[in-house]
Amino acid sequence: MAAANQDTTRPQNTRAIMSFLREHAPFSSMDDTHLAHFAEHATLRFYADGDEVLSPDDGVVKRFYVVKQGRIRGERHNEKEDRAETTFEISQGECFPLAALIGERPTRTLHRASGDTFCLSIEQNAFITLFSESESFRDFCLRGVSSLLDQVNQRIQSKAMASIGSSNSLDTPLERYALRNPIVCSPDLPVRKAVARMHENNVGSIIITDDNRHPTGIFTLRDLRTMIAEEKGPLDTPIRQVMTGNPCRLPATADAFEAAMLMAEHHFAHLCVVDEEDRLIGVVSERDLFSLQRVDLVNLARTIGTATHLRTLVSLRSDVSRLVDAMLAHGADSGQVVKIITTLNDVTVRRVLELNLKKNDPGIPFTWLTFGSEGRQEQTLLTDQDNGILFETPEGMTEDQVREKLLPFARKVNDELAECGFTLCKGNIMASNPKLCLSDREWDDWFIRFIDASTPQNLVYSSIFLDMRAVFGPTEPLHRLLEKVLQRIRKNALFQKMLAGNALQRKPPLTMFRNFRYLNDEKKHSLDLKRQGLAPFVESVRVFALAHGVEAANTLERIDALARKDIFDAKDANAWKEAYSLIQAIRMRAHQEMLDRGEKLTNYIDPDDLNPLDRRILRESFRQAQRLQQKLEVTYQL
Amino acid sequence: MLEYIKQWLARRRGGTVGEHDAANLPSPKTVGDQPLSRSRLIVLDLETTGLNASKDEVIAIGAVAIEGGVIHLNDQFDLILRRPELDIRETVLIHGIGPEALTQGYETQDALLYLLEWMNGDPILAYHSAFDQKFLEKTLKSQLGYTLPHVWMDVAELMPAFFPKATIKGRGLDDWADVFGLEISERHHAAADALVTAELALIALNKARKNDVKTLKELSEKLHYQRRLQHMHRY
Numbered sequence: 056m057a058a059a060n061q062d063t064t065r066p067q068n069t070r071a072i073m074s075f076l077r078e079h080a081p082f083s084s085m086d087d088t089h090l091a092h093f094a095e096h097a098t099l100r101f102y103a104d105g106d107e108v109l110s111p112d113d114g115v116v117k118r119f120y121v122v123k124q125g126r127i128r129g130e131r132h133n134e135k136e137d138r139a140e141t142t143f144e145i146s147q148g149e150c151f152p153l154a155a156l157i158g159e160r161p162t163r164t165l166h167r168a169s170g171d172t173f174c175l176s177i178e179q180n181a182f183i184t185l186f187s188e189s190e191s192f193r194d195f196c197l198r199g200v201s202s203l204l205d206q207v208n209q210r211i212q213s214k215a216m217a218s219i220g221s222s223n224s225l226d227t228p229l230e231r232y233a234l235r236n237p238i239v240c241s242p243d244l245p246v247r248k249a250v251a252r253m254h255e256n257n258v259g260s261i262i263i264t265d266d267n268r269h270p271t272g273i274f275t276l277r278d279l280r281t282m283i284a285e286e287k288g289p290l291d292t293p294i295r296q297v298m299t300g301n302p303c304r305l306p307a308t309a310d311a312f313e314a315a316m317l318m319a320e321h322h323f324a325h326l327c328v329v330d331e332e333d334r335l336i337g338v339v340s341e342r343d344l345f346s347l348q349r350v351d352l353v354n355l356a357r358t359i360g361t362a363t364h365l366r367t368l369v370s371l372r373s374d375v376s377r378l379v380d381a382m383l384a385h386g387a388d389s390g391q392v393v394k395i396i397t398t399l400n401d402v403t404v405r406r407v408l409e410l411n412l413k414k415n416d417p418g419i420p421f422t423w424l425t426f427g428s429e430g431r432q433e434q435t436l437l438t439d440q441d442n443g444i445l446f447e448t449p450e451g452m453t454e455d456q457v458r459e460k461l462l463p464f465a466r467k468v469n470d471e472l473a474e475c476g477f478t479l480c481k482g483n484i485m486a487s488n489p490k491l492c493l494s495d496r497e498w499d500d501w502f503i504r505f506i507d508a509s510t511p512q513n514l515v516y517s518s519i520f521l522d523m524r525a526v527f528g529p530t531e532p533l534h535r536l537l538e539k540v541l542q543r544i545r546k547n548a549l550f551q552k553m554l555a556g557n558a559l560q561r562k563p564p565l566t567m568f569r570n571f572r573y574l575n576d577e578k579k580h581s582l583d584l585k586r587q588g589l590a591p592f593v594e595s596v597r598v599f600a601l602a603h604g605v606e607a608a609n610t611l612e613r614i615d616a617l618a619r620k621d622i623f624d625a626k627d628a629n630a631w632k633e634a635y636s637l638i639q640a641i642r643m644r645a646h647q648e649m650l651d652r653g654e655k656l657t658n659y660i661d662p663d664d665l666n667p668l669d670r671r672i673l674r675e676s677f678r679q680a681q682r683l684q685q686k687l688e689v690t691y692q693l
Numbered sequence: 694m695l696e697y698i699k700q701w702l703a704r705r706r707g708g709t710v711g712e713h714d715a716a717n718l719p720s721p722k723t724v725g726d727q728p729l730s731r732s733r734l735i736v737l738d739l740e741t742t743g744l745n746a747s748k749d750e751v752i753a754i755g756a757v758a759i760e761g762g763v764i765h766l767n768d769q770f771d772l773i774l775r776r777p778e779l780d781i782r783e784t785v786l787i788h789g790i791g792p793e794a795l796t797q798g799y800e801t802q803d804a805l806l807y808l809l810e811w812m813n814g815d816p817i818l819a820y821h822s823a824f825d826q827k828f829l830e831k832t833l834k835s836q837l838g839y840t841l842p843h844v845w846m847d848v849a850e851l852m853p854a855f856f857p858k859a860t861i862k863g864r865g866l867d868d869w870a871d872v873f874g875l876e877i878s879e880r881h882h883a884a885a886d887a888l889v890t891a892e893l894a895l896i897a898l899n900k901a902r903k904n905d906v907k908t909l910k911e912l913s914e915k916l917h918y919q920r921r922l923q924h925m926h927r928y
Contacts, residue, residue: 066884067885071879071888097767098764098765098766099892100763100764101892101899173895
C-alpha cells in the first residue's frame with residue numbers, strides 16, 4: 056500500500072527513515088528513490104545489550120544492516136589472554152557487514168549489540184538492487200571502510216585546491232603559461248648529441264618527435280643517470296632506444312591543476328603540451344607549475360635561509376601558509392605537512408639567530424633548544440615559542456656572567472620570532488628566561504630535580520621539557536644531556552607512574568555512549584582538537600617512549616620505535632598512528648579555513664560543522680585514544 | 694452483516710483502495726499456542742477527534758506489522774480517513790491533520806475494509822489499547838456493521854510486565870520511549886506513534902524470549918498475571 060496516500064507521496068515512517076539515512080554516508084549522497092527503496096524494503100530489528108547480531112556460525116551473510124540506534128561491536132577472541140576483545144565499533148548510521156556480504160561469505164567477526172540497539176536491515180535482493188542502481192552506494196560498498204580515509208583525504212585535497220584556485224593560478228589554462236620553446240630531436244639522434252643539445256639550452260628534458268612533430272618520447276636527465284648507472288649502452292646509442300615512449304601529454308586548453316594531478320599521479324616531472332592535432336607546442340615541468348605558486352619547498356626554504364632582513368622573513372610566513380595549502384592539495388598526509396611546517400619553522404628560527412649573530416654576537420657558543428610541539432616536530436600554523444638555551448661555560452667565567460651576555464641576545468631573538476608569527480610563550484618558556492638559559496651542568500641538575508622531586512607543577516611541564524630538540528648550534532651537548540635524562544627516567548618507576556597518571560588526565564572527548572563530550576558549558580559545542588584529541592596520544596606515547604629509552608621526540612616516530620621494540624602490537628601501532636594523523640588532518644584543515652576567513656587560529660571545532668563522515672572518523676580516532684590510554688592504565692596499574 | 698456490506702459495496706463511490714472481498718474478510722485469530730517468534734502482530738495507533746468514544750471519531754489509522762520478531766516496513770498502514778464533516782478544531786493542534794488533509798483522505802468504509810484485510814485477523818497491540826479498541830470497534834460497527842472480536846494486547850501493560858524495575862516518570866508512550874532512548878519521528882502522527890509502540894513491543898518481545906515466554910498464550914497469561922498483580926497492589 057506504500058505510496059498510496061495523496062497528500063504525502065510516502066508514508067510517514069518511510070519518510071522518517073529516509074531522513075535518518077540522509078544524515079549518514081553513503082546515504083547522504085544517494086538519490087531519494089534509492090533511499091525510498093531502502094526504507095520500504097527495510098525491517099527494523101531490536102537487539103538487547105549483549106545479543107548476538109551476526110556470527111561466523113550463521114553461514115553466508117544474507118542481510119545488510121544499518122545501526123539506527125545504539126552500537127554494535129566486533130568481537131574477537133584473544134587466545135593469549137582467553138578473553139573477548141572488541142576489534143571495532145559500529146555506531147549510529149554506520150553499515151555492516153560489507154566485506155562479507157559482497158564476498159558472499161560468512162562474517163569473520165562476531166557482531167554483538169553493545170547497549171540496546173535497533174538496526175535497519177535489508178535483504179540481499181534489495182541490497183543488490185541498490186548496489187546496481189546507485190553509483191555512490193556501490194562505490195561505498197566496494198571501497199569499504201578504507202574508502203572513509205580516502206574520502207577524508209579527498210575532501211582535504213579539494214578544500215585546499217579551492218583555496219589555491221582562488222589565488223587564480225592552478226586553474227589557469229596551460230597555454231597561458233610561458234611555455235618554453237621545447238627542445239626536440241629526432242629518434243635516431245645519438246644520446247650524446249641529444250644531451251649536448253639539452254646542455255646548450257640549459258634544460259632537463261628533450262622531446263623526441265616524428266616528422267609531423269608528434270611527440271613519440273621523452274628523455275630526461277634522470278633517464279641519462281639511469282642509463283649510465285645501469286650501463287644500458289654507449290652514448291652513441293640512438294635516443295629512441297633509451298627514451299620513455301609515448302610521453303604524457305595534455306592539450307593546451309587543459310589547466311595547470313590537471314597537469315599537476317597528472318604529474319603527481321604518474322610521478323612525471325614533465326608533460327608535453329599539444330594542439331588539437333597532437334603536435335607538440337610546449338613542455339611544462341613541475342617546476343614551472345610550482346614556481347608560479349612560489350611555494351616550492353626547497354625554494355622557499357632557500358629563500359628563508361638566505362633572507363637578509365627580518366621583514367623579508369616576516370613576509371615569507373604567508374608563503375609557508377600557501378605551501379601548506381599546496382601540500383594538502385597534492386595529497387601530502389598530515390604527518391608530512393607538520394614536518395614540513397616544522398622544517399620551515401626551523402629554517403626561520405635559524406635565520407633569525409644568524410641575522411642576530413651577525414649584528415651582535417654575544418661571543419659564547421650555545422645550543423638553541425626547542426621544546427613541546429616544535430621539539431616533537433609537530434607544529435601546525437598555530438604555534439607559540441617554547442625555547443631555551445644550553446651552553447658550556449667557558450673557562451674563567453661563571454654561569455651568571457654567561458647569562459648576562461646571552462640573555463639580551465635571546466630577548467631580541469624571541470621578540471623577532473614573535474614578529475615572524477611565533478607567538479610569545481605565555482608561560483615564559485623562552486630562551487630569554489634566565490631559568491631556561493642554562494649550562495649543561497645546570498640543565499642536568501634541573502632534570503634531576505624535575506624527575507626526583509616530581510610535583511604536579513613539574514608534571515605539567517613534562518609535555519614541554521621531555522620533548523626536546525636542538526635547532527641551532529652544536530647537538531652533541533644535548534645528546535649527552537638526553538642520555539642521562541633517559542637513563543634516570545628508565546630507572547625511576549615512580550616517576551613513570553606519575554607521568555602515566557598525568558597522561559590520563561586528558562580524556563578523549565567521548566561520553567559513555569560514544570557521543571562527543573563537549574569542552575564545558577561555556578563552549579557548549581566545541582571540542583579542543585589539540586588538548587582533547589591529540590594530547591591523549593602525545594602524552595601516553597611519551598610515557599612509553601621515555602620508559603623504554605626511545606630518544607625520538609616525534610609522536611609518530613616514537614610509536615614506530617615502540618612497535619619495533621615490541622612494546623606496541625604492530626596493528627595497534629598502525630591504528631594509533633592513523634587515528635592521530637586524522638585528528639591532526641582535521642585540525643589543520645580547520646586552521647586553513649580559519650585563515651581563509653581571516654579569523655584567529657584556534658584548536659576548537661564544532662563537530663556539528665563537520666560532515667557525518669568526518670564526525671564518524673573523529674569519533675573512531677578518539678576511541679583509539681581511549682584504547683591507548685587503557686594500555687597505559689593496565690601497564691601502570693592505574 | 695455481510696448483506697449490509699454487499700449493499701454498501703454496490704453503492705459506494707469516491708476513492709477506493711483496491712478491490713475488497715467483503716464476503717470473505719479474514720476471521721480474527723484467537724489466543725492459542727502459536728509461537729511468538731512466528732506470529733504476525735499488528736501494532737496500531739489511531740488519531741481521533743477527541744477522547745470521548747461516544748461522540749468523537751477516528752480520523753487517522755497508522756499501523757505496522759511485527760512478524761518473526763521484526764518490524765517489516767513494507768507491511769504498514771498509514772491512512773487519513775475522509776471525514777470532512779467532522780469538527781476537528783479541538784484536536785487539530787495535537788495531531789496536525791487539518792481539514793484539508795481530511796478531505797483528501799480515504800472513504801472511511803473503504804479504508805476500514807482495507808484495514809481488516811490487511812490485519813488478516815492477527816492480534817492487535819496498541820499503547821493504552823482500551824482506547825484504540827473502543828474507537829476502532831465503534832467505527833467498524835457503525836460504518837460496516839462489523840462486530841467480530843479481535844485479540845487486543847496493551848503495550849502499556851507489556852512494558853512494566855517485562856521491565857518491572859524501569860524507572861519511568863509517567864505512564865505514557867513518551868515515558869517508555871524515553872527509558873529506551875527512542876525517538877518519535879512525528880509525535881501524534883498515527884503511523885509514527887504506531888512505529889514507536891512497535892519498537893517498544895520488540896524490546897518487550899526480546900525480553901519475553903529470554904524469560905521463556907514463547908507463545909501468544911503464555912504472553913497473554915503473563916499480562917493477565919500482571920493485571921492481577923497491579924490489582925492486588927491497589928488494595
